[in-house]
Amino acid sequence: MTMTESWPVRFLLIGLTLGFLGLFVVLPMLSVFVEAFARGLGPYLAKLMQPDALSAIQLTLLVASIAVPLNVVFGVSAAWLICKYRFWGKSVLVTLIDLPFSVSPVVSGLIYVLMFGRRSVLGTWLEQHDIHIIFTTPGIVLATIFVTFPFVAREVIPLMQDQGNDEEEAALTLGASGWRVLFQVTLPKIKWGLLYGITLCTARTMGEFGAVSVVSGHIRGRTTTMPLEVEILYNEYDTVGAFALASLLMFLALATLIAKKIIEVSQHRT
């Protein structure tokens, strides 16, 4: 395509785009780092080393290390089911996978409180057996899984549908078992899409606020994840502390973008 617009129009368009991006994306992002490092590197690191901050980082990593692998397993199985089999109610399942995207995260959190809370039958039963879900790590993990489960499935399903089934069927006629087909044929075929899904899922898992906020109970040092700790610190007027922790999440976002770019380039090459 050749550009036919005259140069004033072009400058106006470029200026508008850059201005908009600068004002709404770059400037806020920079301000996070500016605020975080406002008193220099020493205080920045000191804030990150505080026990509450450390435990928030730890909890976030723990939640991600449970939720992401589970969502990978779920996403790949759901995609496999949807792409390889014909069954009744398939379109309902496809729609259900999208549900967490359309429900407000706060509502997702509330669902869990209602399900496992003291007022529900299940909650009472669990309490009698000394199992605690709400206001504990398991609750946070459950809520996070719910909010982030579409990421892997959504990335993998169109890819699998697009690639068809011929290679899998070829492997079957050559004598391969189902597991072998999955690991030697299907996973290599979808690996870039899957990696991208995992990256997005990880970023969202670590950054999830709404659903986690409802089930966490905000017990500092025990049930606050990084985004929750940022909010608490900010409300306590500890700007450097809040922004220091926020800057870690920002680094995560940048790493995700870089990973995305690398994956896209590799995908293009193969």
Added chain:
Amino acid sequence: MMISARNITKRYTLKGTPAVFDASFAAPPEGITTLLGPSGSGKTTLLRVVAGLESVDQGQVLFDHRDVTRLPARQRGIGFVFQSFALFNHMSVRRNIGYSLEVRGVSKADRRRRTDELLALVQLEGYGDGYPLQLSGGQRQRVGFARALASKPEILLLDEPFGSLDTQVRLELREWLTQLHQTTRLTTLMVTHDQEEALELSQQIVVMDGGRVVQVGTPSQIYDQPKTPFVAWFVGTGNVLRGTVEGAKITVGSLSVAVPSGVPDGSEVQAIVRPHHFRLEKNGAAPGRSVGTITRLVGLGGNVKLQLKLPSNQSVTVQLSRREAESMRLEVGDSVTVDLAEAKVFVANYSI
């Protein structure tokens, strides 16, 4: 090994017409049998049923006398070649070919020996360490054949194996397959929609239409004694002339076709005339007996194809040798008389 399909019915949806309905045939050992039919005729579904890639609603599949109907694809001991090649693009050509051996736990040294043999068989020596996407379409499909043959299956199933190749490569590979078959003598079942391919390659043809087997026979039986107008039309492009029997013949315009004895007067019949069964005579020879006008004339190498418009306004396709056409100096617009001594006639109630 003989492949028999007995009364196979396969439905993809609960309601609606089945993809294959009550289909039966037997593919003789060591021969090439083709499933021939237009798209949507159920031929690929039937092949997949034989492979075990599709379950059946009714009927049986037998390999010799063994019932394999419920046996999963990976235990049927078949080689399957796909139209799309279906190679594992992330594996080397050698690993692709040796995959069935890898799966069976064959040692690396034995695998190497066997893949070398196969690379030679498909004339791809030296390509073993490359990857499928570095090969041309024809080469890829030869890898597909080698991979299917690696574990020495007794049955080879081919799903339009030349369907995604250029005409030139397709003709080469067709030739190559004949040679391959002469060396391996594998019972082969092939799906195609190309009647020429079927006539050229197979010892037996199973013609399918609308999910049913319409006729099973040798290529010459299918061509010379088609059971239905559909078979006559699909295999060998027959022209269909309809008419009412009167005095042991039908008359279409001023054209008469003799009807086999025993068909009563007044029956509606269809006459099938192959393009090369027309005998033409330029009008000058017998003035006043004109039965058609040439509306189009195309040279196809040694043959000439022409469209003839009959007085009934129906157009028919006629094929003559070029020499014949040139000796008569046929041109567009000429009127010709037609002799239809070789036409095949079908009694009514068959539909096309």
